[in-house]
Amino acid sequence: MGYLESFLLFVIDKNPFLIAFLVPLIGGEPFFVALAFFAGASGTLPLWLIFISGTLADILDDIFWFYVPRGKIFRKIRIPGFIKQFFKKESYQFRKIEHKDLPLFMIMSKFLVGTRNIAIMSVSLNKISFRKFIPYSILSAFIWSTIVVAVGWSAGKGFVLVKEIFDSTRLAITFMILFVVVLIILRHHTHHHVKKKLMK
Structure with a gap:
């Protein structure tokens, strides 16, 4: 066991x-x-x-981004034009979804690549109260954490299993890389599929 690995295990x-x-x-x-x-x-x-801990962290992150656009500092920040245009475009699309089904929107926004924080800010700018927002945040964080933990933990167990069965670290690493590639492809596909479905 290397020094770095020993140190990490000690800290954990x-x-x-x-x-x-x-x-x-x-x-x-x-x-x-x-x-x-x-x-x-x-x-x-x-x-x-x-x-x-992951669920609590995600809820706290949601609360932070919910209050960011309501602060005075946010309104005074000079944001580059291309970022403003992107934010306006995404916010407009998100607000149309919110009116249809806010709970579904909150859950699905967790799986939209690169737009989840904008989605939360959009909810905030749409004058939705914190009391209405927080139950959906808790529900979506619970579902999101369940999926993420299940995927990561299963991959870790699979890595160990492949290594033990074939007695090959190289093969186990290859398995891990293939798993990551498949995960990225599925995530990319899910992003477009979910967004297309919600925008109907």
């Missing part, structure tokens, strides 16, 4: 909840999947801890 062992909370909060979905993968492969962190 001493601060399991803090690590499981900060990784998805700061790193977002890719790091959350990686953490679940690490838990599945090493068994260092319990699955329930990753799920609870």
Whole structure:
């Protein structure tokens, strides 16, 4: 075991909840999947801890982006023109969806690549109250965390299984790379499929 790996295991062992909370909060979905993968492969962190901390981190992230556009600082920031145009375009599309089905919109926005924060800000700018917003945020975070943890943890277990059966680290790494590629393709397909369906 290398020095870096030993150090990481020591830090995780001493601060399991803090690590499981900060990784998805700061790193977002890719790091959350990686953490679940690490838990599945090493068994260092319990699955329930990753799920609870990841869900709480996602809810906190939603709350942050919900209040960002309502602050005075946000209105004073000079935003580049191309970003404003992108934000206006996405916000307009999102607001049409919100009127149709807000709960569905909140859940599906978690799976739209690169637009989830804009989706939350759009909800906020649409004058929806925090009291109405937070239950949907909790529900969507619960569903999102369930899927992310299941995917990452299963991949970690698969990595260990392939390594043990074939006694080959190289083959296990190849499995992991193929898994990531398939995941990216599925995510890209889901993004366009969900967005197209919601925009109807």
